[in-house]
Amino acid sequence: MLKTKIAVLVSGGGTNLQALIDAQKSAIIKSGEIVTVIADKPTAYALTRAANANIPTAVVCKKECAGQADFEEKLLAELKKAEVEMIILAGFMCILSADFTKRWENRIINVHPSLIPSFCGEGFYGLHVHEAALGYGVKVTGATVHFVNEIPDGGKIILQKAVTIQDGDTPEVLQKRVMEEAEWKILPQAAEIVAADIAANRK
DSSP: OOOEEEEEEESSOOHHHHHHHHHHHTTSSOSEEEEEEEESSTTOTHHHHHHHTTOOEEEOOGGGSSSHHHHHHHHHHHHHHTTOOEEEESSOOOOOOHHHHHHTTTTEEEEESSOTTSSOSTTOOTHHHHHHHHHHTOSEEEEEEEEOOSSTTOSOEEEEEEEEOOTTOOHHHHHHHHIIIIIHHHHHHHHHHHHHHHHHTOO
16 A cells, blocks of 8 residues: 655654654554655754654745745645645644645644644744643643635544643743643544544545
């Protein structure tokens, strides 16, 4: 069976990308293959991680585009060039339009650092999520991998993993634990589930 061609979209350091690269090497991801890594800024360290793993990269700088439609048109061109069948958002800080997400229905996944529907949606990203969880006093948080639709963090849930909040946690400490115990585990697992499904249903 042909492997599902995956694009990983990134904005920053690329720790989740690294988890995906490692999972591909260890055959946790065996039905898919990362064929391109696309960043929305040329300074994203994730590009270096991709280069180190011999994965082709591209940059589509949103600031240099005429608007959302132009940005997405350029993104689509890169995806088409690499014959991409599935997209993973790994710390990608740009919201994608309904027009874009509809084209890729059930083919875009994202990892979010909370147990959706808690602490999600517009404005909930990065440390803000962990600050909110600690501020609210919840005892358990975690991470969620979900399909991406036009609503931020609104798509169907694929996998979730809980992480216990400990006394004295700061947002930074909690962020690291959620990444290590949840995000880096369930993102590759969900990637394999979706890639296998796409490969099995390919016309």
